[in-house]
Amino acid sequence: xxxxxxxxxxxxxxxxxxxxxxxxxxxxxxxxxxxxxxxxxxxxxxxxxxxxxxxxxxxxxxxxxxxxxxxxxxxxxxxxxxxxxxxxxxxxxxxxxxxxxxxxxxxxxxxxxxxxxxxxxxxxxxxxxxxxxxxx
Amino acid sequence: xxxxxxxxxxxxxxxxxxxxxxxxxxxxxxxxxxxxxxxxxxxxxxxxxxxxxxxxxxxxxxxxxxxxxxxxxxxxxxxxxxxxxxxxxxxxxxxxxxxxxxxxxxxxxxxxxxxxxxxxxxxxxxxxxxxxxxxxxxxxxxxxxxxxxxxxxxxxxxxxxxxxxxxxxxxxxxxxxxxxxxxxxxxxxxxxxxxxxxxxxxxxxxxxxxxxxxxxxxxxxxxxxxxxxxxxxxxxxxxxxxxxxxxxxxxxxxxxxxxxxxxxxxxxxxxxxxxxxxxxxxxxxxxxxxxxxxxxxxxxxxxxxxxxxxxxxxxxxxxxxxxxxxxxxxxxxxxxxxxxxxxxxxxxxxxxxxxxxxxxxxxxxxxxxxxxxxxxxxxxxxxxxxxxxxxxxxxxxxxxxxxxxxxx
Numbered sequence: 001x002x003x004x005x006x007x008x009x010x011x012x013x014x015x016x017x018x019x020x021x022x023x024x025x026x027x028x029x030x031x032x033x034x035x036x037x038x039x040x041x042x043x044x045x046x047x048x049x050x051x052x053x054x055x056x057x058x059x060x061x062x063x064x065x066x067x068x069x070x071x072x073x074x075x076x077x078x079x080x081x082x083x084x085x086x087x088x089x090x091x092x093x094x095x096x097x098x099x100x101x102x103x104x105x106x107x108x109x110x111x112x113x114x115x116x117x118x119x120x121x122x123x124x125x126x127x128x129x130x131x132x133x134x135x136x
Numbered sequence: 137x138x139x140x141x142x143x144x145x146x147x148x149x150x151x152x153x154x155x156x157x158x159x160x161x162x163x164x165x166x167x168x169x170x171x172x173x174x175x176x177x178x179x180x181x182x183x184x185x186x187x188x189x190x191x192x193x194x195x196x197x198x199x200x201x202x203x204x205x206x207x208x209x210x211x212x213x214x215x216x217x218x219x220x221x222x223x224x225x226x227x228x229x230x231x232x233x234x235x236x237x238x239x240x241x242x243x244x245x246x247x248x249x250x251x252x253x254x255x256x257x258x259x260x261x262x263x264x265x266x267x268x269x270x271x272x273x274x275x276x277x278x279x280x281x282x283x284x285x286x287x288x289x290x291x292x293x294x295x296x297x298x299x300x301x302x303x304x305x306x307x308x309x310x311x312x313x314x315x316x317x318x319x320x321x322x323x324x325x326x327x328x329x330x331x332x333x334x335x336x337x338x339x340x341x342x343x344x345x346x347x348x349x350x351x352x353x354x355x356x357x358x359x360x361x362x363x364x365x366x367x368x369x370x371x372x373x374x375x376x377x378x379x380x381x382x383x384x385x386x387x388x389x390x391x392x393x394x395x396x397x398x399x400x401x402x403x404x405x406x407x408x409x410x411x412x413x414x415x416x417x418x419x420x421x422x423x424x425x426x427x428x429x430x431x432x433x434x435x436x437x438x439x440x441x442x443x444x445x446x447x448x449x450x451x452x453x454x455x456x457x458x459x460x461x462x463x464x465x466x467x468x469x470x471x472x473x474x475x476x477x478x479x480x481x482x483x484x485x486x487x488x489x490x491x492x493x494x495x496x497x498x499x500x501x502x503x504x505x506x507x508x509x510x511x512x513x514x515x516x517x518x519x520x521x522x523x524x525x526x527x528x529x530x531x532x533x534x535x536x537x538x539x540x541x542x543x544x
Contacts, residue, residue, distance in 0.1 A: 003454070018525050023436055034541035035526060036486035038448055038467045038475060042525035060525040064450035064468040068523065113542075116227065 003065055004099040005074070010069035015076050018058045020044050026055075028122025032113040038105065039063030041071045045078055047122055054086055055079050062067035066104040069113035070094050078115065079121075087119055143460040143505045147343075147438060147498035148292050148320060153389065156343035162390040164385035172382050173373060178388040183384045190239035190391025193350055196392040198318070199328030202357055207374045208387055211351035212319035213243040213399055213449060215338035218353050218378060219315045220247045222364025223284045223336070224256055227313070230282035233257045238296075238481040240288050244317055248286075250406035257281070265483050266431040269294030274317055280321065282312050286349070289318035289327065289337075293465060293478040293494055294430030295439025297325065304333020319351075323397035324436055325405060331437055331467055335362045341386065346393030350386035355379075362481060400499075408497045409437035411506045415495060416440050418510040423517050429479055429492055438497040441465075443479065447520040451459045452493055454515035460509050485527075487536075 003011070019042070020027055026047035033040040039062060048058040058073035066108055080088050089131045094100070094108035160215065164186060173188045174180025191203040200206060209215045236248055238260045248258040257278040260541055263269050269287060273499035277515070278285075279504040285307050288299045300316055307314035321327050322337075323344030340351035355377065356362045370379025420426055444452065449464030456462060463469065465476025468492060475489035495509065521527040526536060 012452070031525065031539075032542055035490075035536060036541075038486075038490035040230060040525055040527075040541070054338060060523055062524045062526045062527060063448050064466070065454040066468075067448075068451060078431060103468075117542075 006073075006098050007066055007069040007100070010072040010098070012050060013045045014059075014068060014072040016056075016058045016072065017060065017080075018044055020056075020058060025049060026122070026126070028118040028120075028125065029125060030114045030117025030119075030121060032097045032117050033063070033064065033110050039067045039110055041067065041110055041114040043071060043074060043111075043118045045118050045122060047083060049126070052082050052084075054081050054083065063107065063110075064104075066098065066100055066107040067110060070100070070107045071114060073097060074115055076127050083089075084118055084121065089115055137221070137502050138438060139508055141196055142457070143509055145495050145497060145500075145501065145505070145509055146461045146463050146511045148295075148436075148494065148496040149463060150342050150348065150418075151345045151498050153347055153498065154393060154396060155190060157346055157392045161385045162484055164388050168384075170384070172384060172501045173371065174504040181383075186384055186388050187382055188217065191224055191485065193391035193395045193398075194339075195354075196214055197327070197373075197398050198322060198339065198354055199330050199542075201330065204278075204375070205354050205357050207353045207355055207377050208382055208390075209351045209353055209378055210337055211342070212317070212340035215319075215340070215351045215353040216241075216315075216317055217247055218241040218364060218367050218478075219338055220244065220284065221287055221335040221367055222377070223313055223362075224251050224316070225365035226363050227283040231283040233259070233279050233281040234284045234286060235259045235261060235274055235277045235282055235287045237261050237263060237288070237477045238295075239267065239291055240265050240271075241292050241319070243288060243316060256269040263296075263481055267291060267294045267429075267436075267478075268431055268434065269298055271299060273305055273514075274303060277305075278312065282310070284313050284315060286315040288316070288320035289316045290325070290436050291430070291478060292320050293476060293492075294441045294482070295320070295436035296430045297321065297434045297436065300332045307335070308333050311360075313360075320436060323394065323401065324438060326401070328357070330522065331416055335360065336364070340388035341443055344393045344397050347386045347389045350383055350390045352390070358426070368460065385476055387497055405437040411501060411503060412438060412440050412495075412497055414503075415497075415506045415510050417508075422514045426517075427488065429485075430486070431480060438501075440497075441479075441492055442495075442540045443484065443492045444517050445491060445529060446524045448490050449493055451524060452491075452513070452516055455510055456509070462487045462509075463496075465494070466490045479486065492539070507513075 016075040057078040091108035170183035171180030172183040191361030195203040322339040337354040429441040450468035479489035
C-alpha cells in the first residue's frame with residue numbers, strides 16, 4: 001500500500017512530538033488505544049487559563065505511519081482553537097486531510113478519541129473554574 | 137561495492153530469479169514450445185524430455201528415490217491443498233483426523249479450516265516459545281482416526297526448523313501419512329524425504345530463485361505407497377494426480393533453480409548465516425528490549441526475526457522502505473488486520489507480535505547491505521521510541537500491564 005504524501009510528510013517530520021511537564025498549568029492529557037491492538041496515542045493540550053485557548057499541544061504515538069500522522073495532524077489543528085472548537089474536530093476531517101484508505105480509518109478514530117480524552121481530562125481537572133469556557 | 141537501492145531483504149516472501157535460470161527457460165517459450173503430452177511428434181518429445189529432466193533435478197534436491205514421485209503444481213499453495221485435501225478425501229474411510237501445528241502457513245491452516253467445516257477433526261498442536269513443536273505433543277494428539285500429520289519443515293516468519301525426522305519416525309511407527317510444507321526449507325538447507333521419513337512434501341520455485349507460478353508435491357511411491365485424490369480433474373496429467381497442461385518454461389526454470397541450489401547450498405547457507413549473525417549482533421548489541429523470535433540455533437540461515445518493544449512494525453518498515461524492503465508481523469501489514477499468529481503462538485504478547493520485523497537474506501545479499509540495513513534499523517527504532525508513549529511510560533518505571541487500556 002502506498003502512503004499519501006501528507007502521511008509521509010507527517011511521519012518524516014512529525015509536528016509537536018513530546019510531553020509536557022506533569023505540573024504544567026492548563027494541562028489536559030488523553031491516552032487512548034491499547035498495546036495489544038497495535039496503537040496507543042498520548043495527546044496533550046496546554047490551555048491558557050485566562051482565554052480558554054489551546055496554546056500548545058503535543059503527542060506521542062505507538063502505531064503505524066497513519067496513526068503517527070493522524071495524531072501529528074491533530075496537534076497542529078488543536079493549537080489556537082478554544083476547548084469548545086477543539087471538540088468539533090471529527091475523524092472524517094483527518095481522513096480527508098490525510099487521504100487515509102479505508103483500512104486506516106481506525107487511526108483517525110483513535111486520534112479523535114485522543115482529542116476528546118485530552119479535552120475531558122482538562123475539563124475534569126479544571127471543573128468549577130471559569131477556565132475552559134469559551135470567552136464571551 | 138556501491139549500494140544499490142532499494143535493498144531487498146524479504147526473500148522469504150519471494151526471491152529474484154537467478155539469471156542462469158532465466159537463460160535456461162527462454163528457449164522453452166519460443167522454439168521449444170511443445171506440449172509434453174503430445175506423444176507423436178518431436179515438439180512433444182522435446183518438451184517431455186525437458187520436464188523429465190526438471191523432475192530429476194527436483195527429485196535430487198529433496199532426496200526422492202524416483203523422479204516420478206515429483207508432481208508439478210502451480211506453487212506451494214496448490215501443493216499444500218493437494219496434499220492435505222488429497223489425503224483427507226482418499227483416506228476418509230480410514231479416519232477423519234488431522235494433526236498439524238499452530239504455526240503452519242496460511243495455506244495449510246485455511247485448508248484445515250475448510251476440512252473442519254466438512255466434518256474432519258483437526259488438532260493444532262501448540263509450539264514452544266522457541267517455535268519448536270514437541271514431538272511428544274504430536275504423539276499425544278494422535279488418535280485411531282488420525283490419517284495425516286502435517287508439519288512445516290521450517291517456518292516462514294521465524295525460520296525455526298522442526299525436528300521432521302523425529303516426526304517422520306513417529307508417523308511411520310503409527311502408520312500415518314506425513315506431509316511437510318517445505319516451501320521455506322528446500323534449496324536452503326539439506327532436505328531428504330528418505331532420511332526424514334516424509335511421505336508428501338510441498339515446495340515452490342519462486343523461493344529458490346526460480347519463477348513464480350510453479351511448485352511441486354513429492355508423493356511417496358514406495359514404503360508406503362501414498363495415494364491422493366486429485367483436486368483438479370482433466371487430462372490425467374501427472375499420473376492422474378494433477379491435470380492441466382504443464383507450464384514447461386516454468387518447470388525448466390524450477391529444475392535449473394533446484395540444480396543450482398543443490399550445488400551452492402552449503403557455501404551459500406554458511407555465508408548467509410554469517411551475514412545474518414552479523415546483522416543480529418549489530419542490532420541486539422545497540423538496541424535494548426529487542427527480542428529474537430524463534431530458535432537461536434535451529435533456524436534457517438537466511439532468517440532473522442526480531443521484536444522491538446514499544447514500536448509498531450509497520451511504522452518501522454515505513455521508516456526503512458525508501459531504501460530497503462523487509463516485512464513485519466504487525467497487523468497493519470497483514471491482509472487479515474491481525475498481528476502475526478506465529479509470534480503469538482510463541483507466547484509473546486500481542487504488542488510484541490505487532491513489533492516484529494523479519495529480515496530475510498538471499499543469494500545476492502552483500503555485506504554492505506547488511507551494514508546499511510542494520511545501521512538504519514537502529515536509527516529508525518531509536519527515532520520511533522522517542523515518539524512512543526509506551527517507551528516513555530516504561531522508562532518512567534510504569535508497568536504497562538498495570539494500565540487499564542481503553543481499546544477502541
